[in-house]
Amino acid sequence: MSELRITLDGSERVVPAGTTAGQALEADGRTVIAARVNGQLRDLEHPVAEGDTVEPVEIGSVDGRAIMRHSAAHVMAQAVQELHPEAKLGIGPPVENGFYYDFDVAEPFTPDDLKRIEKRMREIVKQGQRFSRRxxxxxxxxxxxxxxxxxxxLIGLKGSASAEDGANVEVGAGELTIYDNLDAKSGDLRWKDLCRGPHLPxxxxxxxxxxxxxxxAYWRGSEKNPQLQRxxxxxxxxxxxxxxxxxxxxxxxxxDHRKLGAELDLFSFPPELGSGLPVFHPxxxxxxxxxxxxxxxxxLExxxxxVNTPHLTKSSLFEISGHLPYYGEDMFPAFELDGVDYRVKPMNCPMHNLIFRARGRSYRELPLRLCEFGSVYxxxxxxxxxxxxxxxxMTQDDSHxxxxxxxxxxxxxxxxxxxxSVLRDFGLxxxxxELSTRDDSDKFIGDDADWEEATEALRQAALDSGLDLMDDPGGAAxxxxxxxxxxxxxxxxxxxxxxxxxxxNQPKRFGLEYQAADGTRQQPVMIHRALFGSVERFMGVLIEHYAGAMPPWLAPVQVVGVPIGDAHVPHLxxxxxxxxxxxxxxxxxxxxxxxQKKIRNAQKQKVPFMLLAGDDDVNADAVSFRYRDGEQKNGVSIPDAVDEIVKAVRERVQV
Known part of the structure; x- marks a missing residue:
């Protein structure tokens, strides 16, 4: 029998020809459920070849979970088609924390349908059907x-850049594969699906x-396509x-900040305004x-x-910046005014470029840091x-x-x-x-050398921060x-x-220049920075982070006085x-x-401090503290009470 040399656990091994990745790894198929062969994810049944590097993929790893969830999506699709034979298959990729599958069915699925589908899935799982690639x-x-x-x-899209939104789970460049679900005992075909894999054993x-x-969900994410049930x-x-x-x-x-926003009377979304347009209450x-x-x-420190810029601009500004061809679908439609197309602005950076360009600039002014709380749409x-x-x-806390x-x-x-530092001050x-870089697609502009230099500068700054760094290929602007x-x-x-x-790129497109120390005209680099992302989004994140119980400095009402009786109101x-x-x-x-109802009302409104007062408090010129967690401290002098609250607010502590 001929032999093969492979690399396993960092060392060279000799295995018989015909050895599978699972055999090489001595995988049990439960903890180690797949293999990475020369960097590519493969089924355990994948035969290894001379010179292969083989690594285990455990079920609890990021890749292992994705494989397991994609296999679960196949089981779900099989269950659906067994219970609803008329259902046509869309796509079924793994996603963060789970999976989905899209189906073309005459009627939407009901909660009772889901119960029946899940029951059938459990029967399929128990049968131990084998995933087989061909x-x-x-x-x-x-x-x-x-x-x-x-x-x-999807078969027609094989290898195409159009195969998006999970379609790449089904097809890709190169060979086309189908996965069969085979009966554990007889080997008979139970179900099949177009799929790249890999899958669980x-x-x-x-x-x-x-x-x-x-x-x-619209097929392939386009509103022009049929709507499927996901x-x-x-x-x-x-x-x-x-x-x-x-x-x-x-x-x-x-x-959920939407629920808490209503309960705490923070904001609302009046239907008269339109979707995604909030109003903020006092x-x-x-x-x-x-x-x-x-x-x-x-x-300022x-x-x-x-700076401040208008909400409207001629559409041509976004042609100069390059946004219109690459970002046009995310803009509101243009409207005509005095024979010229205008748009509401979706970002502030082109206008900040105009501010920089409004007069001559010297190297002595740089770095020039412009910022704006700018409304964008x-x-x-x-x-x-x-x-x-x-x-x-939204309102962007934008800086260039x-x-x-x-x-x-x-x-x-x-x-x-x-x-x-700022995010920590808000309690995170x-x-x-995450470092987002360009890929080989045609959505990026500019010279390769510029991209390489910019990417390396960002990578070095990220590494110097000491934080973990994840790569996001293709995610760049x-x-x-x-x-x-x-x-x-x-x-x-x-x-x-x-x-x-x-x-x-934008400094080039806008012809931005400054006079260098030697008198030459040079092009600046431009750094876009958003601290919150948007004020609205960051507020939603904070509400959920704190479960609505905002730290004292951010709380709309920081203190509520609760008199035991009417006679104690003047004291409070x-x-x-x-x-x-x-x-x-x-x-x-x-x-x-x-x-007691006043206390409950203050608790529901998540007020940081309650100050209670009765006869003893009035006589002692004091108050009784009650905190959000229910703890109470009695007989606190008024000066001490004021000092404690003022200190908590100024030091931005959480109570």
């Missing part, structure tokens, strides 16, 4: 899947799954991990003002200069608009920094530390960074690479917040006046409600 020609695939119109369309390896919900599910490497995830979802539901306005005031203070599709975190009208190439590296490092503590700060909230979810983009009004003298937002509940 290579087919295009004609063979078309013949086998003649009854599946969406699969036939058998259905029995799916340890825990649950169907979550249904919804509509079933979402989740799957995990153990029941314990799934239980943790479901518990997190339950907690996330309690923290209490929500206080939070916004505190956020913006703090950012203005920090930016850091050498930023505030973006045409988000109705299906993705979501509370404050995905809106159509113009610097020399020599200043570029240190400016980015300093800027990254500034961004992290855990971060990692059309004009330059970016670093995004990913922050974890109180329940472990990740949010993309601040972004830093390095742009060599005196305390309130002392607090207001220090800028504290305080109310005294002089309503006819009983004291």
């Amino acid at each position: 290579v087919v020609s295009d004609d063979e695939a078309r013949a086998e899947l003649a009854a599946e119109p969406y699969k036939l369309e 058998t259905t029995r390896v799916i340890p825990a799954f649950k169907l979550m919900r249904t919804g509509g 079933i979402y599910g989740t799957a995990w490497e153990s029941r314990e991990r799934q239980d943790e995830y479901l518990a997190m979802l339950a907690e996330a539901e309690k923290r 209490k929500g306005g206080i939070i916004r003002k505190e956020m913006e005031d703090y950012m203005r203070q920090r930016q 850091a050498g930023y200069e505030f 973006r045409y988000e599709k109705s299906g993705v608009v979501h509370g404050l975190t995905r809106v159509r009208g 920094i113009y610097a020399t190439k020599e200043q570029m590296g240190e400016e980015i490092k300093s800027l990254l530390q500034f961004v992290l 503590r855990e971060f990692y960074l 059309f004009y330059g690479p970016k670093i995004s700060v990913q922050a974890r909230d109180a329940i472990g979810r990740t949010w993309q917040l601040s972004t830093i983009q390095l742009d060599f 009004e005196k305390v309130a006046a002392a607090l207001r003298a220090h800028g504290i937002r305080v109310e005294v509940d002089a309503s006819s409600d009983r004291m």
